[in-house]
Amino acid sequence: MELDEILAIxxxxxxxxLAQVEANLATARDTGPDGETINTIFRAVHSIKGGAGAFGxxxxxxxxxxxxxxxxxxxxxxxxxDAALTDLLFAAFDVxxxxxxxxxxxxxxxxxxxxxxxxxxVTHGAPAPAAEPEAVDEVTPAVADTAPDEEPMDFDLDALxxxxxxxxxxxxxxxxDWLVRFKPARGAFxxxxxxxxxxxxxxxxxxxxxxxxxxxxxxxxxxxVDECWIAWTYRLPGEVARTDIEAxxxxxxxxxxxxxxxxxxxxxxxPPAAPAVASTPEPEADLPPEAAAPAAPPSVVPAEPLAxxxxxxxxxxxxxxxxxxxxxxxxxxxxxxxVELDKLDRLVNLVGELVITQAMLSQRLSMHGxxxxxxxSDLDHLTRELQDSAMSIRAQPVxxxxxxxxxxxxxxxxxxGKRVRLEVEGEMTEVDKTVVERIGEPLTHMIRNAVxxxxxxxxxxxxxxxxxxxxxxxxxxxxxxxxxxxxSDDGRGIDRARVRAKAVERGIVAPDAHLTDEDIDNLIFxxxxxxxxxxxxxxxxxxxxxxxxxxxxxxxxxIGISSRFGKGSTFALTLPLxxxxxxxxxxxxxxxxxVIPLAHVVESLRPESREVRAFGPGEGVLxxxxxxxxxxxxxxxxxxxxxxxxxxxxxxxxxxxxxxxSILMVDGIQDQRQVVVKSLEANYAPxxxxxxxxxxxxxxxALILDVETLVARQRAASRDLAA
Amino acid sequence: MNAIVxxxxxxxxxxxSLAATLRGEPGSILLDGTAVExxxxxxxxxxxxxxxTAAAAGHVAMVERPSxxxxxxxxxxxxxxxxxxxx
Numbered sequence: 001m002e003l004d005e006i007l008a009i010x011x012x013x014x015x016x017x018l019a020q021v022e023a024n025l026a027t028a029r030d031t032g033p034d035g036e037t038i039n040t041i042f043r044a045v046h047s048i049k050g051g052a053g054a055f056g057x058x059x060x061x062x063x064x065x066x067x068x069x070x071x072x073x074x075x076x077x078x079x080x081x082d083a084a085l086t087d088l089l090f091a092a093f094d095v096x097x098x099x100x101x102x103x104x105x106x107x108x109x110x111x112x113x114x115x116x117x118x119x120x121x122v123t124h125g126a127p128a129p130a131a132e133p134e135a136v137d138e139v140t141p142a143v144a145d146t147a148p149d150e151e152p153m154d155f156d157l158d159a160l161x162x163x164x165x166x167x168x169x170x171x172x173x174x175x176x177d178w179l180v181r182f183k184p185a186r187g188a189f190x191x192x193x194x195x196x197x198x199x200x201x202x203x204x205x206x207x208x209x210x211x212x213x214x215x216x217x218x219x220x221x222x223x224x225v226d227e228c229w230i231a232w233t234y235r236l237p238g239e240v241a242r243t244d245i246e247a248x249x250x251x252x253x254x255x256x257x258x259x260x261x262x263x264x265x266x267x268x269x270x271p272p273a274a275p276a277v278a279s280t281p282e283p284e285a286d287l288p289p290e291a292a293a294p295a296a297p298p299s300v301v302p303a304e305p306l307a308x309x310x311x312x313x314x315x316x317x318x319x320x321x322x323x324x325x326x327x328x329x330x331x332x333x334x335x336x337x338x339v340e341l342d343k344l345d346r347l348v349n350l351v352g353e354l355v356i357t358q359a360m361l362s363q364r365l366s367m368h369g370x371x372x373x374x375x376x377s378d379l380d381h382l383t384r385e386l387q388d389s390a391m392s393i394r395a396q397p398v399x400x401x402x403x404x405x406x407x408x409x410x411x412x413x414x415x416x417g418k419r420v421r422l423e424v425e426g427e428m429t430e431v432d433k434t435v436v437e438r439i440g441e442p443l444t445h446m447i448r449n450a451v452x453x454x455x456x457x458x459x460x461x462x463x464x465x466x467x468x469x470x471x472x473x474x475x476x477x478x479x480x481x482x483x484x485x486x487x488s489d490d491g492r493g494i495d496r497a498r499v500r501a502k503a504v505e506r507g508i509v510a511p512d513a514h515l516t517d518e519d520i521d522n523l524i525f526x527x528x529x530x531x532x533x534x535x536x537x538x539x540x541x542x543x544x545x546x547x548x549x550x551x552x553x554x555x556x557x558x559i560g561i562s563s564r565f566g567k568g569s570t571f572a573l574t575l576p577l578x579x580x581x582x583x584x585x586x587x588x589x590x591x592x593x594x595v596i597p598l599a600h601v602v603e604s605l606r607p608e609s610r611e612v613r614a615f616g617p618g619e620g621v622l623x624x625x626x627x628x629x630x631x632x633x634x635x636x637x638x639x640x641x642x643x644x645x646x647x648x649x650x651x652x653x654x655x656x657x658x659x660x661x662s663i664l665m666v667d668g669i670q671d672q673r674q675v676v677v678k679s680l681e682a683n684y685a686p687x688x689x690x691x692x693x694x695x696x697x698x699x700x701x702a703l704i705l706d707v708e709t710l711v712a713r714q715r716a717a718s719r720d721l722a723a
Numbered sequence: 724m725n726a727i728v729x730x731x732x733x734x735x736x737x738x739x740s741l742a743a744t745l746r747g748e749p750g751s752i753l754l755d756g757t758a759v760e761x762x763x764x765x766x767x768x769x770x771x772x773x774x775x776t777a778a779a780a781g782h783v784a785m786v787e788r789p790s791x792x793x794x795x796x797x798x799x800x801x802x803x804x805x806x807x808x809x810x
Contacts, residue, residue: 189735189765196764199799209801217768220746220776225738230768232801 009338010051013250014100017044019403021093025086026406033074033081041089042071043247045096050201051251052103059109060099066119067092079122088122091115094407175238176263180207180245183231185255190226193252199232201248207236238262341433344394348580351390352676358383359697391578395430398476398485401440402427405447405474412451419458419469420451426476431483432578438555439485439575445548446487446571447472454491454569464566466490482557483577488570494563496520503529521561525549553708556582556599558656584675584694585653586702587666589634590643593702595675595694596664600655600707604669609648620647622663624654632714633665634705638689643667657711664707677704689713724783726753729793733759733766741766745773751782754805756789767800774805 021044024037049064070089073079081089098110180202184195199209213231223229236245242260249258358379365371402424409420455461455470462468473488496517503509503523515523523529527546552559557575576582576599584595585604607622612631614620619636621628631652635643644650644667653664675694680687680703691706725748730737745752754770770786777784786805789797797805 184764189763192735194735194764196767196796196799203799209799212771212801214771214775217772217775219779220742220772223742223769223772225742225765225769226735228764228768230771234801 007055010055010251011100011104012338013051014048014104015400017048018093018097018100019400020044021096022403022406025089025093028081029083029086029090033086035075038071038075038081039241039244042068042075043241043243045071046244047247047250048096048100050248053197054251055103057099057103059112060096060103063092063096063099063112063116066116066123067096070119070122073123085122088115088118090410092119094410097407177238178207178236178240178242178245179210179261179263180234180236181231181257181259182234182249183213183257184228184252185257186227186229188228188252188255193255195228195232195252195256198248198252199234202234202236202245205236205240205244205248207234207240209233210235235263339393348390348394351387352580352678355383355387355676356695356697360699363697387581391432391580392430394433394578394580396433396436397428397430398436398439398483399427401436401443402474402476404440405443408444408447409451409472412448416452417457418451418455420455421469421471423471423473424475425473429476429478429483430577431476431575432580434579435483435555435575435577438551439573442548442551442559442573443485443487445545446573447474449545449548450487450489450491450569450571454489454493456492478577479574483575485573485575486570488568490568493565493567493569494521494524494561495565499523521563524561525559553657555579556597558599580677581674582677582692582694582704584673584704585669586671586673586675586696587634587651587653588668588670589638589666590640592638592640593670593696593700594634594666595702595704596653596655596666596707597691597704598672600657602654602656602661605652605654605663606650607648607652612647614647622647622652624661624663627661629654629661629663630714630718631663631665632710634710635665635667637710637714655707655711657708659712659715662711662714664705664710675702675704724751724753726755728755728757729759729786731758731760733762733769735763735765738765738769742769745769745784749780749782751777752784754784754786756786756793759790759793762793762796764800767796767802770805771802 021041024041024044028034028037028041045064045068049061049068052058052061052064067089070079070085070092074081074085079085092115095110095112095115099112101107102109182195182198182202184193187193188195199207210233213233214229215231217223217229245260246258249256362371362376362380365373365376370376405424406422409422412418413420450472451470455472456464456466458468461470471490474486475488476483476485478484499520500509500515500523503520503526504511506529508523508526508529509515524545525548529546549559552573552575555575556579557573560572560574561569562572563569582595583598585598585601587594587596605622605624611623612620613623613628619633620631622631631647633643633645634640635645644665647665650665651668653666653669655662655664675696677692678694680690680692683693687703689706689710690703691709692704693701694704696702727744727748730741733741752773754773770784773784786793786797789806794806797803
């Protein structure tokens with residue numbers, strides 16, 4: 001495995017770790033911290049620290065270390081995670097996220113001195129101090145200066161060796177100790193690897209070496225010095241969580257064999273027969289006699305596993321059904337594997353090709369009168385199932401996007417002085433990875449809008465009888481084959497009179513325009529619109545909601561608003577579940593076939609000639625229930641010579657766009673179906689007015705219309721003409 | 724009994740030359756650990772192999788005056804046997 005690949009895995013694990021930290025911090029804040037919550041956070045930070053150290057991200061490692069120290073104090077009960085300390089942990093989490101991002105991008109590490117100072121203060125016994133960035137920035141050294149590379153060690157060899165002793169008889173009964181057998185792979189020293197730091201981590205958890213197994217260690221003459229031939233058995237206190245022990249080996253899990261078992265289980269298992277060497281020269285009373293014997297020539301007797309068979313690390317839980325409760329959670333992930341996205345994309349692409357080929361086969365057989373055979377129907381069914389399965393592999397829960405929202409809310413709270421309670425629902429709702437990746441920005445805008453514009457200040461809220469803390473509710477659900485993401489607030493709602501006044505002031509609408517409530521609500525999406533009185537770094541520049549709508553429409557989605565003045569607003573994003581497959585209306589224009597994305601289609605009409613007011617060939621307006629909509633001839637726009645030019649003999653498709661409704665004129669509608677989207681950019685070149693292509697059942701390529709661009713261009717051309 | 728002064732850094736890069744030195748010492752050896760500032764798992768493994776090899780031949784190979792870093796690494800690796808006479 002190349003270093004880049006290992007690094008990529010590290011950052012993926014960082015991402016997962018950060019998500020765990022944030023989720024558990026939220027739990028700690030909402031329901032009070034319990035041991036497992038803090039342990040989970042500690043483990044995640046510990047893993048990030050370990051990886052950061054291994055890859056040389058000193059700033060990340062240093063910061064993680066400080067955070068880990070505070071977490072350790074909490075989990076050992078030396079500090080209580082009160083509200084102030086929880087706030088500090090959230091602040092530290094934000095900085096930790098920034099550190100990870102900076103390590104990943106190779107950018108400058110974030111300014112962390114203020115938070116570091118607060119962490120340091122807690123470490124030294126002070127109550128969690130509130131944020132005072134200016135004051136502490138000057139006195140706190142940068143993280144790089146304080147980044148520790150090793151645990152401090154008050155070294156006393158005698159004491160250390162003595163401490164290897166087992167618990168004295170009559171000692172208070174606690175949970176039985178852990179015995180950990182760790183056997184690095186032969187290649188454990190490759191790429192700078194070294195088992196010793198892992199053993200140091202076990203020591204830090206209170207572990208002590210019981211024995212070192214030299215059973216396979218060759219004599220000096222035969223020793224290949226850059227291969228690892230030895231194994232260790234460590235004893236750790238029973239109070240240490242098993243998952244903490246497993247976390248030590250997170251990054252070498254596939255380069256070692258690891259067996260962790262409680263001492264009780266070990267006692268019932270056969271004693272070791274390996275020529276293991278006790279870690280101290282003097283035999284210990286209750287060590288197995290052979291473990292304390294002088295080293296036998298190691299090459300004579302091959303090593304037998306210690307008490308527990310040495311098993312590959314991932315199925316540890318399966319091999320040890322008596323394992324404790326945390327093991328289940330830690331091993332829950334073993335049923336998953338990581339797959340490179342490229343491989344998945346290739347699979348999805350091939351399945352797409354298969355769908356097309358199947359459709360072609362079906363069509364060809366139909367032409368020969370054998371289209372109704374059962375096998376073809378089965379093949380069709382299987383192909384669809386395969387396609388659904390392939391697409392579901394790429395599906396991800398929206399949680400990865402939703403998990404960023406708490407931080408945004410915290411920043412907004414700090415910036416606006418408002419108090420916000422975030423309620424999240426449906427975060428496990430799955431949607432294609434591409435969609436997940438692209439909804440982040442629109443969602444951020446919507447959240448900012450909800451807090452900055454939607455919610456009132458605490459004083460205002462109290463004055464009108466609302467709780468001081470506002471509520472922002474974020475939800476996701478599947479509805480009719482699409483995903484609907486809603487952002488609601490219990491704030492002031494849209495003040496339509498004010499919105500209208502602002503729109504008139506900014507020249508967005510005429511003062512005498514007749515506007516419905518929906519029209520006024522939609523003014524929020526007009527470019528340059530804002531009702532914010534002052535421009536802040538949060539909002540008020542008028543580059544928010546119009547961008548949101550554009551981004552959402554670029555994803556083939558729509559955004560809707562419902563609002564009650566004084567009660568709050570809900571913004572609902574409706575998005576396709578995937579961008580690789582599109583619901584389309586297949587239409588004919590002349591001899592050509594095009595696909596209109598169904599997301600844009602409102603209705604299709606075949607008008608009476610009296611309903612059309614023509615201005616010229618292929619141009620005119622249609623009276624659709626009292627509203628005149630412009631007719632755009634696709635044939636004329638795309639230069640298709642034999643396309644129908646008479647609206648009354650054509651089919652008119654009413655489409656919804658950013659700039660309002662319009663009508664696309666086509667010769668006829670062939671079908672409505674899902675099509676597999678092929679990128680024009682990747683396969684040919686970007687073409688204005690076309691968003692992609694697909695291959696139809698008869699093998700012909702059909703171009704997918706970029707309705708938004710076509711309508712916008714036509715409107716711009718009409719305005720130029722009018723001017 | 725010959726004495727060998729262990730180098731300051733016994734990492735993977737250094738174990739090859741140290742192994743060659745140790746292989747050239749057929750009898751008992753004292754390994755002076757005063758100067759060791761850093762030692763990795765490969766270094767500890769080499770010393771353990773030297774120790775076992777000497778023991779098998781009826782000799783001794785042991786570390787004396789270990790630096791703090793060396794003593795810590797020996798303790799971590801459970802290789803206290805390196806510090807004690809083997810017979």
